[in-house]
Amino acid sequence: MREGTAQLIRREDYTAPAYWIRSVDLTFELDPAKTLVINRMQVERNADQPAQPLRLHGEDITVTRVLVNGDSVSFRHEDGQLVIDTLPDTPFSLEIRNICAPDKNTKLSGLYQSGGGLFTQCEAEGFRRITYFLDRPDVMAVYTVTLRASKAAYPVLLSNGNLVEQGELPNGKHFAKWHDPFPKPSYLFALVAADLVAREQHIRTRSGKDHLLQVYVRRGDLEKTEHAMNSLIASVVWDEARFKLPLDLERFMIVAVGDFNMGAMENKGLNIFNTKFVLATPATATDVDYAGIESVVGHEYFHNWTGNRITCRDWFQLSLKEGLTVFRDQEFSMDMTGSATARAVKRIEDVRQLRQIQFPEDAGSMAHPVRPDSYVEINNFYTATVYEKGAEVVRMMQTLVGRDGFARGMTLYFERFDGQAVTCDDFAQSIADANPDSELARQLPQFKRWYSQAGTPRLASRGRFDAPTRTYTLSLEQHGLPSPGQSEKEPYVIPVAMGLVGRDGRAIPLQLEGEAEASGTERVLVLNQPRNFYTFVNVDVEPVPSLLRGFSAPVVLNDHLADADLLVLLQHDPDPFNRWEAGQRLALNRLLAAIGSDEPLVLDAGFTDALRAVLRHPELDAAFKDLTLTLPSETYLAEQLQVVDPQKIHAARESMKLQLAQALRDDWAWAFEQHQVAGGYSPDAVSAGKRSLANLSLSMLCLASAADGDTVWPGRAFQRFKDAGNMTDRLGALSALTGSHAELAAPALERFHALFKGDALVIDKWFALQATTPEKNGLVFERAKQLLKHPDFSLKNPNRARSLISALCMNNPAAFHRADGAGHAFWADRIVELDGINPQLAARMARVMDRWAALAEPYRTSAHAALQRVAAKADLSNDVREIIGRALQQV
Template structure:
């Protein structure tokens, strides 16, 4: 397959070599101007190679070289050469100081990588390879240096000048300029460098560490947003305390800074001591943020803080080890959130995200191991596999070792590798050595793509009073890996008697962890006087697809009696999926099966269940998840089946839903119980509206009233979404009212855009075309682009329209976006990679969209790699 204008270099993990030079000190001096910024750099090099080095390649991209000196002497032209990839020093000495001065153009840098100017601020994003857009250097994670940074800017436009570490001095200059000098005492790779300059207000607090040090905490935001930082600051302090308590890790600098911006490709970035955040993960008030927003802030604030040790103090040898910091830190932030909130609900949410993003990734052409073997563009490997599946691998080790033993392994990991750039093998080895356990099988998990299928069969022997469980694993072939080896799968399990109680398992334990290490293994449990029902994979103890032998009655029993929250939820989900797939196969079979009806009725009638968990139990699987259970996704049939089941449940339980809706009404409070009550109440409203099948305005009036009278954004936005997406309701006045009220709040207008783009109506494509020319839409703001294009791609019946119009439209927008922001374009292109899962006409239409993209002149490396791995002509 030919892709226009690309000559991608494939980086192979097996080709890794230690750098021939290390940089011990980097001093940067930046004179900041939006159009033309000059960067002076002074780098101290020391050779580490045993043989003479004739060429030293320094990374550099989009740099205009103004001067170059080595040890104080200007280099002659024959002593270096410039290339498209950077600067090559010829016959460098064993140690030397390199001084360079370059010019860069921050305002023109729409990629938002390196140093860029957006929203009146200078910002940086250097992970993974953005530092090379600032100066010539060894831009690789295994090159750690101490940084000194001096920033110069006009006082009027940039009163705030920030960089990593500690501020050592400030001063004024001529013509209204000023400067600030920062030093970071800890060596770090270039990807952790950060600086910010702009007109920002600051919210300050402090935290006293376990050893008694006072740390200044600062959150920098626009002046109008200073009142919206309470959740972020509180989450930060709780994360600092949690990391001390659970892992013994104390913060190591005198100040910790967070900067919020709308112009950011990622969620946030853990730059040492100076975290730059997407504003959506910092700003929140009851009037402008939902409960989900609050929880997202808690999680991401914690995640970036936890990186201080798992990512910064101990960093990566190379980018193939990315999950060493991201998977490990996702696990840590998940555990933090579980300790702060409902552990069962948190685990359900974790698994839902894994199944929504990572399982499809593992089953498609973009499948790759948690530690990839090769890449063309590292930005494309910030994936659900690296993050979410990587976290599950860490969780499995935690499950096998236990909490105390896992902590011993982490202590040894930090003790051995503080200040080093290391590998996944180093992490696993620390766990093994600290606990005298052989975990070598987990290295296969890191190197093998695909989601294992775990098949369970079981039988009770009344004569022997025993139950035998057999487990078998199989991992489907993935691109480049047709044959799979068995992997160690920890299966947390229990056996329940007819009263719903856990019975002893060959002793006194009422829960066991079975380790399936071979293709097939069996276990027998004795001394069981009565038949039992197995509760398998409790807490979702491994990232697998479980095929269970349970019938509907057994699942209904577990849905009412299992004391494991995940498995109780999973049992109802399984019942719902079975009913939905039957309707997809034959629409005339649409019904509410008795087992599912019993489970729903039991849950509706049990007021003792935590409201948040109750809402999870009563929520139907998403259309995407239903489709993933099919060999070929039937888009319209899945949509209609889910719509029908939602309507049926809404109609058959009107009194119960109405009772919940009225009984759960309360004045806004920000605590776990209140959050759960709001979630359950809004779910009840959604079922009531779904059950209003004749298009009567009665239930819509409840939503209108809630929209108008809500004292918080959670309730207001829930009503707004139901009204906008109601099939029978004209919500044009609501759309106008919402925009009028909140047009000065970018994060809320992102939601306004996204909800319209996700509306499952035929006219939505035309509406999205209008949104792209709306005055509030901006191609240079990633949040806004993701709201519209991401919302559209997540709208199955419109994106996957049978005539291919959704694909053609989407590809046109990605072509335009690729010229501005290749990283965001590549990430948004992944829905087109799933073409194999659809019928032949859709496959052809998706293939045409990919071909159109492949033919784009000046196609970015980012987007080219996604197309190359996705394109149907390749297979």
């Protein structure tokens, strides 16, 4: 089938390759305008497939020669492939010589130039832009790579695996030869040729082997690599301790590059990173940046086993490596926090991210299962569903088999499949087989519906307490909403971690009907039917159910709890996640009521008193307080509505924020003063939590002061901005000013730019802050348009484009969705412009319109018109056309 000019790829059509490539010897004569690639492969027919021509993938490269067993052969081009019809039946050598032009490659896929250096990005299908190849993940080969280049221009030459040889060549050139002993698919190939410096660390792992760790950056950035190196060391130690997975190469390298479409890439032994997730000093990076570096460094290192040693059979299995590795990096980050409370805070942050990005995806035009059934452009399926929801599926497996059981399953998985390209089914079966008596093993076929069904399941609960019999009956009911291509949904296996809480705060012992005695105060109920009832006995008082503790399943829960019940949970629930959730629900209920009414929002004393109690609580962690007192985002609010009016959502949320700022003014002042961090900067969880709460308090105090015409707190914020000893506090103070006091914000923004104009990542923050400031009278949108013309702005750099365009369109709904349609027109112009430069980046920004059909008028009509404008572009890339086409199907 074809969609326009692009082929629709279906999972059900998978067939193994007709040929295997067993080894690859690559030689590069590196030059930015004209790089020669000599590709020597050892190839053999796949005896399980009928005899057929060899078809190799290739894009934007020029072939100069093709040889089989040393002799030139004829070939043809067909559908973007190089086809060789006549080949030996026995294994043979194939040599292809071709030329590519890195300096012309604005797509940043394949071999490209950045900052004077040459870098690669091959996932998902970038290797075909370097040389002709069977560019698919189930073709795994051993690579030897020789790099030759000008020593003055490219003093550092890196590739995958171990360094075999290096030396001088005539005419000012030099070479380096690398060998990776582990078979890998082409998407894991990498090379770097650049003028870089490295932080190095020798370590000895638990297995007693010595390894060299290196973090390469451009000259001048070496002082910003300490945290990345510490994160890498921690990752190596953690993976060997938690899952007995050791580092398997002599060295492990990270390279930072300023132009990169993603966060980072797990190429075997040579991880290439966006500078955003490597470079940090207290003066230039926030606590969020430090946490992000630790998480992403961990994620890419953990891929060494879950993705590299065992890889995907085909791209439909992408969550096999990504969902599993996101789960692993989340567990790593939680373990690194050092306390149970900080672990809970990390879990809340992860769930908040899931709800704000993945839940809307499940409800939009691009809704797809964790294991998709079809795609036009695979780059469009590097999504929150594959990554974050995929991680939740893995987490549910761990919940159903236990932490030790999951570790046994991981061990069995590696025993069975190390060195192979496999499927999500293979992974799930390994976890189940290692735990034959578990709920997962008993219900595996049904559990795997999480991989095959799109959308977010709905879970409803009701409870009935019967005082005479001292019983409490809980009903749980599930259903799935229709999604594109799936009108009917079968029941899922949903683990519901739960407890019962007395109104006095006591955790009630749990004893189900038929059990001999109570067993603890928390358990996991496994719902596998459309509806089920659970009766608890020996319940002396009417309880409040605490369901889905720790967010034990990625579902939308309607527990029908009244405000009084939520207040009990907010005050007493021993599960930190549900305690936070109760506070969010209390705010959400009031916001949704205001959005659905023409009456102004007026906060009640019960709600403000409850939040004051959280803020003043002597035992709660500062980071937890910050999360609980931060209102649900406008994006999350929109997901609760059938018809979305972004301006009404914005007005209601801003009104609630202002009222909380004013009602708790003295409490915010107390919190600000009490949560100052003395001494040198540290990104540890406790210090970061204090800074976060102090900055929230400062923003609320500035908001309340601005409404009253008082300049004391804005003045203090300006002084804090100038005097701050770290970027977290400096940016927090600047954010407080931009959100409340334009007169002081303007000089502060100028001063910020002047201080950091040479630091690209900090200037990204400067652009993003202005694009995400709460909209007032259209001023934020107008400022964003002006910033397009700023000398520091460039569409060619993904980080910079995201810092302004994505920040505005994706993270500032009220500024983007304008009644005059100007925001949608702005988006359409940028998508068309970007598509000619970097289709992958353009497609990701196009996703902001996934749920345009839910918009109220007049936003819906102008969004539709903008989509049609983009769709009308004749030479639109497959990347963007797939996104726009699916969005327009909502009409």
